[in-house]
Amino acid sequence: MLAVSTAAQAASAVVVHGPAFLIPVLHRREGLSLPLAGLVAAAPMIGVLLTLVVWGVVVDRRGERFALLTGLTGTTAAAAVAAAGDSPLWWFVWLLVAGAFAASTNAASGRVVVGWFPAHRRGTAMGIRQMAQPLGVGIAAVSLAVTADRAGVRAALAVPAVVAALALAATLAVVVDPPRPARSAAHAANPYAADRFLARVHLVSVLLVVPQFVVWTYALAWLVSDRGWSAGAAGTLVALAQLMGAAGRIAAGALSDRVGSRMRPLRWVAVTVVVTMLALGAAAGAGWPVAVVLLVVATGLTVADNGLAFTAVAERAGAYWSGRALGIQNTGQFLAAACVPPVAGVLVARRGYAVTFASAAVFAAAAVPLVPRDRDLSATRP
The missing domain is CATH 1.20.1250.20 (MFS general substrate transporter like domains)
Known part of the structure; x- marks a missing residue:
């Protein structure tokens, strides 16, 4: 549960933070101004900010597994569609959608760890899960920048789709909702x-x-x-x-x-x-x-x-x-x-x-x- 939850959050970090490593290629090869390239790179973050609380409601009402599977499915699909386009507007829209779906992992993967680990081990487990962001940023830095330089923006944008798909498969195979207490007024x-x-x-x-x-x-x-x-x-x-x-x-x-x-x-x-x-x-x-x-x-x-x-x-x-x-x-x-x-x-x-x-x-x-x-x-x- 801990490994897959961490992987899901890392995949989200690749989607959200990865496009920032495309800014040089967007500027030099695609001819975008730096502000416009920065706006395209910021699109997933905008999507995250718009939907974090919404996904929290989904987790509370439908459970962690449902939120992760739904979110990672949407992330994979939106990132793949983004990679199929060739205009700044297309990339901005679909990266925003990808970020909106990727936000599902923030609450859901954390809740999996909190739910399955007892209190006396939960802090250590959550510390490991919190490594997901630097891990995802590292993966994005190594993969997206090199791919964009060698094969172009469209090929680089396919990387987050692949990473999200792998996280989706692992979640489908492993993650089970942790037990919850019976609902009561308290x-x-x-x-x-x-x-x-x-x-x-x-x-x-x-x-x-x-x-x-x-x-x-x-x-x-x-x-x-x-x-x-x-x-x-x-x-x-x-x-x-x-x-x-x-x-x-x-x-x-x-x-x-x-x-x-x-x-x-x-x-x-x-x-x-x-x-x-x-x-x-x-x-x-x-x-x-x-x-x-x-x-x-x-x-x-x-x-x-x-x-x-x-x-x-x-x-x-x-x-x-x-x-x-x-x-x-x-x-x-x-x-x-x-x-x-x-x-x-x-x-x-x-x-x-x-x-x-x-x-x-x-x-x-x-x-x-x-x-x-x-x-x-x-x-x-x-």
């Missing part, structure tokens, strides 16, 4: 009306997205422009740092299992992000070599909260509300992530990378007091 009650726990976790996650995407977006540019690295060397370091990020997600989940809390490790992560981003800003401003090490550390720490918050939301919302709650969680994060690159770019242009890195610590600091207290995991059920 289980069906709106968890947002009970207290502010979910709302606070959503807000904390949005705030912690800022340092994450500041580092993700501008690490390579800083290494090349300020540190004088070659693009190849900088890209290699960024790729290795992403592996550290994946390990950080697993470590954070395992720690939450060990201490019996999702929120305490989440608060610790937020505090360490504050310290690390301030140190990175100071070291980058002073030109110290340790700044490169701090960049790698920051890459790992700034993503460590994702699995903790995701698991906590699913656990607190319960079997009949967690689909919607996870949809709201991801929507807020996606919206914040979309705002970070342009806003941070303005700050980089005016004040430099060091100030930008240090400024991201402000958002993590704001998140620290907002992290709620949670109940003992022994009392937690999916």
